[in-house]
Amino acid sequence: xxxxxxxxxxxxxxxxxxxxxxxxxxxxxxxxxxxxxxxxxxxxxxxxxxxxxxxxxxxxxxxxxxxxxxxxxxxxxxxxxxxxxxxxxxxxxxxxxxxxxxxxxxxxxxxxxxxxxxxxxxxxxxxxxxxxxxxxxxxxxxxxxxxxxxxxxxxxxxxxxxxxxxxxxxxxxxxxxxxxxxxxxxxxxxxxxxxxxxxxxxxxxxxxxxxxxxxxxxxxxxxxxxxxxxxxxxxxxxxxxxxxxxxxxxxxxxxxxxxxxxxxxxxxxxxxxxxxxxxxxxxxxxxxxxxxxxxxxxxxxxxxxxxxxxxxxxxxxxxxxxxxxxx
Ligand SMILES: [Zn+2]
Numbered sequence: 107x108x109x110x111x112x113x114x115x116x117x118x119x120x121x122x123x124x125x126x127x128x129x130x131x132x133x134x135x136x137x138x139x140x141x142x143x144x145x146x147x148x149x150x151x152x153x154x155x156x157x158x159x160x161x162x163x164x165x166x167x168x169x170x171x172x173x174x175x176x177x178x179x180x181x182x183x184x185x186x187x188x189x190x191x192x193x194x195x196x197x198x199x200x201x202x203x204x205x206x207x208x209x210x211x212x213x214x215x216x217x218x219x220x221x222x223x224x225x226x227x228x229x230x231x232x233x234x235x236x237x238x239x240x241x242x243x244x245x246x247x248x249x250x251x252x253x254x255x256x257x258x259x260x261x262x263x264x265x266x267x268x269x270x271x272x273x274x275x276x277x278x279x280x281x282x283x284x285x286x287x288x289x290x291x292x293x294x295x296x297x298x299x300x301x302x303x304x305x306x307x308x309x310x311x312x313x314x315x316x317x318x319x320x321x322x323x324x325x326x327x328x329x330x331x332x333x334x335x336x337x338x339x340x341x342x343x344x345x346x347x348x349x350x351x352x353x354x355x356x357x358x359x360x361x362x363x364x365x366x367x368x369x370x371x372x373x374x375x376x377x378x379x380x381x382x383x384x385x386x387x388x389x390x391x392x393x394x395x396x397x398x399x400x401x402x403x404x405x406x407x408x409x410x411x412x413x414x415x416x417x418x419x420x421x422x423x424x425x426x427x428x429x430x431x432x433x
Contacts, residue, residue: 108134108163112292114269118160120147122182130182132157133296134164137267140172143196144287144296146186148249154189173197174253175265177298178281179204179211181249188251201276202258203283207314212252215244221313259285272296279323280307282315300326 109117114136119129132145147153161167174196176184184204190196210218222240231239261276265287272287277300287296299307309323 108160110164112270112294115294116160116164118157118164120153120156120160122148123150123152127182134161134166135267135270135272137172137270140170141166142265142267143171143174143190145177145183145298146174146190148182149185149189149251150249154186157186157190168194170194171196173199175199175259175285175287176204177286177296177300178284179207180281180299181246183298184252185250187253191253192251197256198253199257199259200255201283201285202260203278204281205255205258205283207283208252208254210314211243212247212250215247218313219244225313261285270294275329277326277329279309279319279326282322284326 107119109119111117111133116134118132118134120132122128122130130145130147132143132147135142135144147157158168161171168190171190171194174187174190176187176198178184179200184200187198191198219240223236226236226239227233259274259276261274263274265272265274270289270292272289275286275288277284277286277298280299284298284300286298286300288294295301301307307323309319311319
């Protein structure tokens with residue numbers, strides 16, 4: 107059921123059918139010229155109907171949606187973009203880096219599949235197991251009706267809707283062009299998959315996310331408006347409470363204040379981060395210099411990425427996905 111998290115701003119709940127994640131959480135923001143939807147949901151008949159029902163519960167019909175902003179183009183956040191655009195002509199907006207993935211993932215994936223095969227082989231995947239891994243993301247394409255963006259964001263902009271003014275934060279890590287939106291005055295952050303209510307997001311390597319995704323993610327956490335909220339703002343919603351608890355648990359653990367009450371998956375995630383940091387520290391030790399030090403550091407971050415991903419995947423079952431309000 108749609109939840110009004112601030113006067114006029116609604117959190118919507120859209121099911122992800124036949125998926126243990128359960129829900130994705132788009133937000134509806136009122137504005138001077140109509141409404142803005144942030145994220146959409148998967149493209150299934152049930153999800154589309156649920157979105158329409160949630161909008162109705164918030165007192166809004168599709169024809170009043172002026173724009174759809176997606177935090178990133180994963181199917182659960184972007185899947186209904188084409189249908190929403192068709193229903194109401196909404197302007198579609200996303201980060202430039204996410205725009206680059208629309209054609210290669212959802213329209214013409216052949217080249218990406220070739221790159222994936224080469225990358226898997228290069229990283230030691232046996233040829234007889236390669237094809238399953240190469241194709242593993244392809245079923246998700248059926249949950250996306252793509253729409254090209256009408257405009258793009260880079261991070262650093264302010265979106266002035268009238269009552270709400272959201273600062274745009276570029277937060278790569280979970281996805282290269284992931285965005286968060288921060289309402290400084292009202293102390294609201296819409297976090298997409300960057301910060302989830304009780305779990306850590308998937309941060310992984312693949313041919314479209316090379317380099318050091320975990321390093322990018324950690325840097326995004328340090329930069330992101332979550333830090334700007336500090337400890338002064340009491341969470342005021344269920345999602346906010348969960349997110350606040352998540353933040354406190356992580357802070358306490360990382361600062362070495364204990365860790366009692368942490369679930370196993372969270373401990374695994376923090377330990378992965380610790381291992382990554384330890385590896386980096388070792389790499390900086392005397393006797394490891396120049397290229398060797400960098401290689402050791404990269405390896406440490408890479409191992410951290412793999413461990414964090416394993417923990418996050420195990421944790422996801424039965425938990426809502428896609429959005430938290432920290433306030
Ligand atoms: Zn995602």
